[in-house]
Every structure is written in structure tokens, then in C-alpha cells.
Amino acid sequence: MKDDTRLCLKDTEPNNDKILKNYAECIAKREKFVKYDITVAKITKKGDGYLATPYEIDIKGATADGEKEVNLFVKNIIANDTFGGFFSIKEAYNRECYFYKELSKIFSQLQEGKVPKGDKLNMVKGYEESTTEAIIMDNATKKGYKTLNRMEVVAPLKFIELALEQLAKIHGLGFVIHEEMPEYFNDNIAIKEFPMIFNEEWKKIARSAINITLKNLNPVPRKKAEGFVPKILSKLEEYYKEKSLIRTLCHGDFRVMNLLMKEINGEVTEVIPIDYQIIYYGCPATDVLYLLYGSTDLNLRKQHHKRLINLYYDTLSRFLKYFEIDVKDVYPRKEFDAAIERRSEFGLMMALYFYPLFFAPDDDVPEITEDFTTKHYKLDSEIMKKVEEIIEEFEEAGLL
Known part of the structure; x- marks a missing residue:
């Protein structure tokens, strides 16, 4: 050597x-x-x-x-600065660099001496050498962590439970910074809007993605879903940028691919959120629904949806107590429930718009330089079964 x-x-x-x-x-x-x-x-x-x-x-x-x-x-x-003219890759790296070089340190300092070691937000170590062109972290895979396969249609229940607990801590630390460091919060977090620009270029991509889903559907559910498409184009921006509801720091892309996990004897024992490129100031209920509809199926939601919603909120409440903050003062339960209710259509939006992006077959994953509007591919039958279940669920709820 x-x-x-x-x-x-x-x-x-x-x-x-x-x-x-x-x-x-x-x-x-x-x-x-x-x-x-x-x-x-x-x-x-x-x-x-x-x-x-x-x-x-x-x-x-x-x-x-x-x-x-x-x-x-x-x-x-990657070399390109924008994705389709509506999403800045440079800004995504700016946000993740900010998280690992600054915000994660604030999270650690706030939790030190207040939150027991086993109840802190799990974070991967970031390095000072990170820049807005390269994010450098510990390689957690060398310590036994892994991600679920991105094509995993339904995540294990324990995985979802642990993920929701971690999500509640991200949101909770946002509320803590707002209470303990209001000037910092206003100058650094409250200014971060959802980074997507919902312009005509975005609409073209959205329509293309939705059309991929529709073409993969059987005729009956396709007909039911087609009438919902205009709502996606008009309401998704509202869900991400609405200012009338209580807001805090949100993850923005809280799904299977952005969660490391560790297993012992086949049981998920730990989850670590990663990929903070889309962090923004928004409604925490959107993050919750994003996880639930992106990583569960109808059977799991029917059995556990209410309990999982309660688990998230109870974790948020318990976590905030470490900082002597009463959850009722920053995010009353009725406000949280109202936000979940007002976003009742979000799950179907995810199925029709996000799924062809999340679950594209390996050979059809769009490159950043590609014209996505020309793409068409067959989605896995298990994924389409999940889409049809969501359509059925929303029809039963009177939303279709």
C-alpha cells in the first residue's frame, strides 16, 4: 500500500x-x-x-x-439542469445539500439531551464535502441497510408503521424549529415551496403518464378513471401549494425507494428516510397519503388505514412532548383529519399519474433527456391490479 x-x-x-x-x-x-x-x-x-x-x-x-x-x-x-422545463435538478441538489450540511445538524442539536437515543429521527450521516453537484453520505448498505425493490407493490406492514413514525419526526422537527427558531424557520424553511412548476410542460408530461396508466387498464375501470383526469391537472398543484392549512417541513417524496431498512430474521426492525431533494413547506397530510397510497394495497388499507393514521398522529404528539410542545397547539387533531379529508382524492391521483413514473419497467425507465410524451410501456399486472383496486375504493367512497 x-x-x-x-x-x-x-x-x-x-x-x-x-x-x-x-x-x-x-x-x-x-x-x-x-x-x-x-x-x-x-x-x-x-x-x-x-x-x-x-x-x-x-x-x-x-x-x-x-x-x-x-x-x-x-x-x-446528471448533466441536465431541468427535467422537462418544470423541475430544476440543480434546485433538488441545493435542497439535499442544505439538508445534509445544515438542517440535519440542527435536527441533531435539537434532539440532543431531549430525545432518547432510540426515539430520535434516523438519519444517514452526510459529509461536509457535499456540494450542489454531489451529495456524499455514509454508505448504509455496508452496515446492513437496504431498500425494498422499487417494484415492490405492497410494503410490509411493519415497514409502513416504522416509516410513518419517522415521517412524524420529520414533521415534528419542523414544528420544533418553528417554535424554537422562528427567524431561522422563516428565512430557510417557510420560503421553500414545492419545487415543481405546474406549467404547460408539466401538463404534457402528466397527460402522457396518465395515458400510459389508462391504456394499461381494462375497459371498465378505464372509463371510470377517464372522467377524473381533469381533476389531476387542476388539483394536484393546489394540494402541494395550498396555504390555508397548517404547514410544516415536508419530505416531498416519502416512498419505498427513499427509505432504507434493516431486517433481523426477516422482520423489519429499522427504517431511515433518505433523499431529501424535494423538501418543502407544505401540508404534512400530503406526505402521509403519499406513503400510504404509494406503498400499500386495498386489503392493507381496509384493515389498518385508521390505525396507521392514528399511529402517525400519536407519534407526532409523543415526539413533540420531548420539546415541551403540545401537539394541540401546533397541529390539532381536527386540523390533521380535515387535511386528510380534503386530500381524499390524492390516492387516485397517485395511481393514475405517479405509478407509471414509479413503476416503469427497467428497460422503459425514461432518461432525463428523453421526450417522455412519446413513451408507452406495459405496466406489471400486480401494479395495474393495485390501480384498479384504488379506482374501486374511490368509486365506493363516491369520489368517482
């Missing part, structure tokens, strides 16, 4: 070589390595993200205290 850094690149893009090496060398020096090797590998798994080229970086060597290894995960920004 050489005393100087040796970079072993594997399938990396030439224009990324220098910056990846600089990241690793800076971290190696700050971690007090005296000699070390660095290996960098591009992760080529398709379909797991539209906005990043992911890499694993391993630093192995010696410090004055002995042998040491640091495992990193890097999300490197």
Missing part, C-alpha cells in the same frame, strides 16, 4: 474522475488517514433514480490509531 492516494476507478465517466478523487482525498485527510487506498465504482442499476449517477467510494487504510475503513455513497448530478 502506498502512502499517497491511489485511485482505482471502475467504469467512472472521465469528466467525473477528478472531482471524485478530490472528494475522497478531502475526506481521507479529515478522517486522519496516514496512508490509504481509494476505490470508486459506478452503480449501474437502472430505474432507481432520475436525477443522479450514483457511486460507491471506499477508503481503506491506516490512521495513527490503527486500521480504518470509510464507505461512502455519492449521488452525482
Whole structure:
């Protein structure tokens, strides 16, 4: 092993070589390595993200205290600045860089000495070397964490329970910052609107995505769903940007792919939220419904929906007590229930619009440079069964 850094690149893009090496060398020096090797590998798994080229970086060597290894995960920004003219990739990286370099530290400081270790918000460690072009984190997969397969139609119940508890803590810390650091909250969180621009370009993409779902439906449910399409185009923006309801810091993309989990003997024991690229100031009920309709099926919701809603709110209430905040003062139960009720159509919006984006077959996952309006592909039968269940559920509720 050489005393100087040796970079072993594997399938990396030439224009990324220098910056990846600089990241690793800076971290190696700050971690007090005296000699070390660095290996960098591009992760080529398709379909797991539209906005990043992911890499694993391993630093192995010696410090004055002995042998040491640091495992990193890097999300490197793709070249394009915008997605379809309605979503800024640069802004997504700005938000996630802000989370890992600043907001996560505030979360940790607020919880220190108040929240028991086992009840804190779970977070992956971010590194100071992160920039608005590359987010650098601990590689949690080396510690036994993993994500569910993105094509997982129904997540395990325990996974959903743990995820809702974590979501309540994200929202709760937003309320805590508002109460304890109001000036900071107003200057840094309240200014973050949902980053999607609901313009004509977005409408074209939305119509294309919805048409993919409709073409995959059987004739009867397709006819029922077609009349609902105009509502998606008009109300989705309202749900994300409505200012009349109580708001706090929201995750914005709280689904299976953005949640790490650990299992012991086949049982999910821990969940860690990741991917804070869409954090915004909005209605927390939207995050809750986004998870429930993105990761459960009709059977699970029929059996557990009310209990899961209660679990989220009870966790929020309990968590806020650590900071001597009464949930009734910041988010009364009647306000939460009203927000859930006012977003009663959100689940069907997800099924028709988001599902073809979430569950595109690996070979059909749209590249950022593609014209999505020309795409058409067959969705998995289990996914379409889930869509038809949601249509049935909404018809029974009188919403179709």
C-alpha cells in the first residue's frame, strides 16, 4: 500500500474522475488517514433514480490509531439542469445539500439531551464535502441497510408503521424549529415551496403518464378513471401549494425507494428516510397519503388505514412532548383529519399519474433527456391490479 492516494476507478465517466478523487482525498485527510487506498465504482442499476449517477467510494487504510475503513455513497448530478422545463435538478441538489450540511445538524442539536437515543429521527450521516453537484453520505448498505425493490407493490406492514413514525419526526422537527427558531424557520424553511412548476410542460408530461396508466387498464375501470383526469391537472398543484392549512417541513417524496431498512430474521426492525431533494413547506397530510397510497394495497388499507393514521398522529404528539410542545397547539387533531379529508382524492391521483413514473419497467425507465410524451410501456399486472383496486375504493367512497 502506498502512502499517497491511489485511485482505482471502475467504469467512472472521465469528466467525473477528478472531482471524485478530490472528494475522497478531502475526506481521507479529515478522517486522519496516514496512508490509504481509494476505490470508486459506478452503480449501474437502472430505474432507481432520475436525477443522479450514483457511486460507491471506499477508503481503506491506516490512521495513527490503527486500521480504518470509510464507505461512502455519492449521488452525482446528471448533466441536465431541468427535467422537462418544470423541475430544476440543480434546485433538488441545493435542497439535499442544505439538508445534509445544515438542517440535519440542527435536527441533531435539537434532539440532543431531549430525545432518547432510540426515539430520535434516523438519519444517514452526510459529509461536509457535499456540494450542489454531489451529495456524499455514509454508505448504509455496508452496515446492513437496504431498500425494498422499487417494484415492490405492497410494503410490509411493519415497514409502513416504522416509516410513518419517522415521517412524524420529520414533521415534528419542523414544528420544533418553528417554535424554537422562528427567524431561522422563516428565512430557510417557510420560503421553500414545492419545487415543481405546474406549467404547460408539466401538463404534457402528466397527460402522457396518465395515458400510459389508462391504456394499461381494462375497459371498465378505464372509463371510470377517464372522467377524473381533469381533476389531476387542476388539483394536484393546489394540494402541494395550498396555504390555508397548517404547514410544516415536508419530505416531498416519502416512498419505498427513499427509505432504507434493516431486517433481523426477516422482520423489519429499522427504517431511515433518505433523499431529501424535494423538501418543502407544505401540508404534512400530503406526505402521509403519499406513503400510504404509494406503498400499500386495498386489503392493507381496509384493515389498518385508521390505525396507521392514528399511529402517525400519536407519534407526532409523543415526539413533540420531548420539546415541551403540545401537539394541540401546533397541529390539532381536527386540523390533521380535515387535511386528510380534503386530500381524499390524492390516492387516485397517485395511481393514475405517479405509478407509471414509479413503476416503469427497467428497460422503459425514461432518461432525463428523453421526450417522455412519446413513451408507452406495459405496466406489471400486480401494479395495474393495485390501480384498479384504488379506482374501486374511490368509486365506493363516491369520489368517482
